[in-house]
Amino acid sequence: MKLYDAMTPNSLRVHVFLSEKGIQVPRQQVDVLKGGTRTPAFLALNSLGELPVLELDDGKILTESVAICRYFEALHPAPRLLGEGAYEQARVEMWNRRMELYLFDAIGAVAQHSFDFFADKVEQSPDYAAAQMRRFDKLLAWLDRELSDGRPFIAGERFTIADITGMAVLMVCDLLPKRLPSSLSHVKRWEDSVRIRPAFAERVRSAA
Template identity: 45%
Template sequence: MKLYDAQAANAKRVRIFIAEKGIEVPKVELELGKDTRASEFRKLNSLGEVPVLELDNGNVITDSIAICRYLDALFPDVPLMGRSPVEIGRIEMWSQRVYQELFLPIGLMVRHQLPLFADVIEQVPEFAAAQRRLMPKKWQWFDQELSDGRPFITGDTFTFADVQGMTALMLADIFDLAAPNDCVNAVYWSAKVRSRKSWEA
């Protein structure tokens, strides 16, 4: 199999996941907005988006979360998405919450702000500004959720929910939207995940 990769937030999510799993997946590096919009690549993903995982049998999996689910099932030794029904449910719950509350507002801001997406959506600058204004409250919510002192998002163990959080954090860094210093629990979690080798993925 091979992973079609580029410098994009969703692709980073898969790179972090692969690094945490400790596996090797051959990569094809693409230039975002150029290679990803080319007709050859659109044969793999008609939306012109990365990441894309092409399997040896020719099957293709798009969407970063779908790719992570596939890799978690294929390489179960480090189960980032849980083993028991309770673990799977809790990790999925927190992954969705972190995606919706932290990653998505920044992602929507980016899509409505960067020229790269001008031909993909009808950009509304006021909407981008509104998403930026939301982020302090989003970090306050996250900070309160972590106020019980747990080191990772779902408890004592690093999971896919933390991968989701790291992806949001990386995007937040680029656009100067990181957790405010008074969100001490969020800042503590942020420092903890930044120290992991997968942060450099």
């Protein structure tokens, strides 16, 4: 199999997921900045022109970071990053969706409406970017209140894909750059704990 990879937030999610499980997969780097996802060859793999893409040995294709993670979780269950048992799996799904649909969506919109790279892909609006940043700050305050119960990770006592999606949020923050307020002590505690995990620290170093 082959994983088409790049230094993007969604590729980061798969990178960390595989690293946490100790899975090695051959990778092909795609130069996003030079239009590598817009070539006919790449669009034949993913018509949306997005990363990551997993090509299986039989030629089947999987796209979307969480779908790829679910595939590897089924093949390599331990450690459980999508939860174990009905309740934990549902709770991890709930928190991963919350991280993706709220925080990741908000900070991603700021990037899409701010970076020159997206100028030919979306109709950019500085006012919308500012509004989404205000939304993001409110969501951070909400997350801080949620984490005030003392749990170490987003979905509970264990590191899961919900934390990995949170890492993707941090990656976008680093690119903007946007620092999380130190006044949000519970969010900062969580941020400090995930930034030191080897897979994320390695990815940040390679992006520098």
